[in-house]
Amino acid sequence: MDELTRGAEEAGARVERVYLRKLTISPCLEIYGCMDTGRCVIRDDFQYLYEQIVSTHAVALASPIFFYTVSSHTKIMMDRCQAAFVNKYCRKERMSENMRPGIFLSVGATTGKLLFDGVLLSIRYFFDAIDVELKDTVLVRGVDEKGAIRRRPDTLQEAFDIGLRLRKTISA
Numbered sequence: 001m002d003e004l005t006r007g008a009e010e011a012g013a014r015v016e017r018v019y020l021r022k023l024t025i026s027p028c029l030e031i032y033g034c035m036d037t038g039r040c041v042i043r044d045d046f047q048y049l050y051e052q053i054v055s056t057h058a059v060a061l062a063s064p065i066f067f068y069t070v071s072s073h074t075k076i077m078m079d080r081c082q083a084a085f086v087n088k089y090c091r092k093e094r095m096s097e098n099m100r101p102g103i104f105l106s107v108g109a110t111t112g113k114l115l116f117d118g119v120l121l122s123i124r125y126f127f128d129a130i131d132v133e134l135k136d137t138v139l140v141r142g143v144d145e146k147g148a149i150r151r152r153p154d155t156l157q158e159a160f161d162i163g164l165r166l167r168k169t170i171s172a
């Protein structure tokens, strides 16, 4: 993600980084306040994050693979975006007029062929709810200990190039 954002910034994008583990966000409680209001009614750090998701021109999301899906922090954030799903498919109010470009980055310790299959399905559906289309991925197998990604120069370059390209696909 550091390399991707470096690329995007070098191409002129303004990037806001959000570290989900630093936020206090309740899981979705399935109370469906969003059916009435169009917004999640649980008051916590998610409210500000949701505003950022609404107003951004592109999304890059990174999560390690935990049990063949995203991390818990990521999943909680995704579930809280159920308000966007409700808006789009029940209230017929989309978050964005146009689909916005999205990137997903992930690493897993193992090297199996199916490592990213489950997570990609979740990400595509999540992105759709927030009017984001998955345009590029950086998916790296065999990465376990902290910092190991730094020994993959080709992957870092790939992420940087995706960041550069991403800026060019944004119309604003």
Ligand SMILES: Cc1cc2nc3c(=O)[nH]c(=O)nc-3n(C[C@H](O)[C@H](O)[C@H](O)COP(=O)(O)O)c2cc1C
Pocket: 064, 065, 066, 067, 068, 069, 107, 108, 109, 110, 111, 115, 143, 144, 145, 146
């Ligand atoms: C709770 C947990 C579940 C994990 N599940 C998987 C898994 O299903 N498949 C896999 O290849 N690696 C799995 N891993 C290993 C992580 O994907 C790996 O350590 C990764 O490099 C962590 O990335 P990070 O340091 O950027 O958080 C798991 C690690 C943890 C802590």
